[in-house]
Amino acid sequence: MAMGEDDTQDMPPTAWAVLGLLSFPGERTGYELKKWADSSLRFFYWSPALSQIYAELRRLESHGYATSRRSGPEEPRTKRAYAITEAGRAALSRWASAAQDPGAPVLKHPLLLRVWLGHLTDPEHLRALVHEHVARTQAELKEVREALGRADGVEAWGHPQVALRWSERRLLAEVELAEAMLVDLEGV
């Protein structure tokens, strides 16, 4: 296997993220992948829509990076479980090790967009939005900690845990940032 076809770079990051999800032991369905993305990937990278996950899985399979298996009569439900292939693992490895710079993080912060345009709003309203943001962030913090609890002790999950710990600290920082902004907002 492997002639000249080096597809290392021609898939969108989302495809690699889904393949990454598949790179951990076991096989899973698109639906399961979505739940996993929602409870872990999304904290540092974003969770694609379910329909996109299905689309990426088909792409991965067409590239030979994953195989799927329709569950037989042994399982109650008709589902399609995907698993990474050797070629997929090799491609993912090459992608993760590429010399290329992975690129700058992209942040889209709707709250900051409102703050930036604060001259058009009631200061009271603005402060309320910031407080809501703090509450949401704290709720997410709880979720990250739960994910961390589930990952704790599982073998070979060291790196996902590092990512989750980074997310935990990031959310903590997000709360502090919001509180500092509240102070700034006092001085017009």
Added chain:
Amino acid sequence: MAMGEDDTQDMPPTAWAVLGLLSFPGERTGYELKKWADSSLRFFYWSPALSQIYAELRRLESHGYATSRRSGPEEPRTKRAYAITEAGRAALSRWASAAQDPGAPVLKHPLLLRVWLGHLTDPEHLRALVHEHVARTQAELKEVREALGRADGVEAWGHPQVALRWSERRLLAEVELAEAMLVDLEGV
């Protein structure tokens, strides 16, 4: 002006962001808007491609939220400068004050995606990526401080400054986060 047509919610956030750029005193060309987005908006929201800015400006004009003026013979170059209209300002105000939750921030962090998949890479390589990220973040920090310097003293720029200060602290936190992750990476 203003019958029943309330377009408050039916534009993408990017359109509002561009209208927001226009809401500060003065008129500007698409090209100028792009530079401004690159040096300020992008730190907390993201900078659209130039071609998209032009597209959004046309959309804004078709909604009556902006007007454009082709420069006459007084200016050396043929350009089209846009300015916000009263209707645009009113719509933007309504949008900024909407009761609705602005939504959770979206973060796409390519470095973390690599860290998460760290089991597929050489630890050395991973650490190098983190260091590059720190260097890039520090460069961005410098840019934010320059933007802050330019905004300093300008009347009625209070809110953009708050957003910029938030960005400055955020980048500082980003550096600390990366350093803490480097420590975590030591312990597998």
Added chain:
DNA sequence: TCCCACATGTAAGATGTTACATGATTTA
């Protein structure tokens, strides 16, 4: 003179979302 910054746009295509359609199984 050559290159860079200014300036505007089109076209093609990738990416991603929402809404819709369908149906099985589990749990309350």
Added chain:
DNA sequence: TAAATCATGTAACATCTTACATGTGGGA
């Protein structure tokens, strides 16, 4: 038996990027 969750997919559409095409003006 009703609702929630599991499960998969399609279709329509919006969003956004890249590459391309074109040209002017100013500075080295």
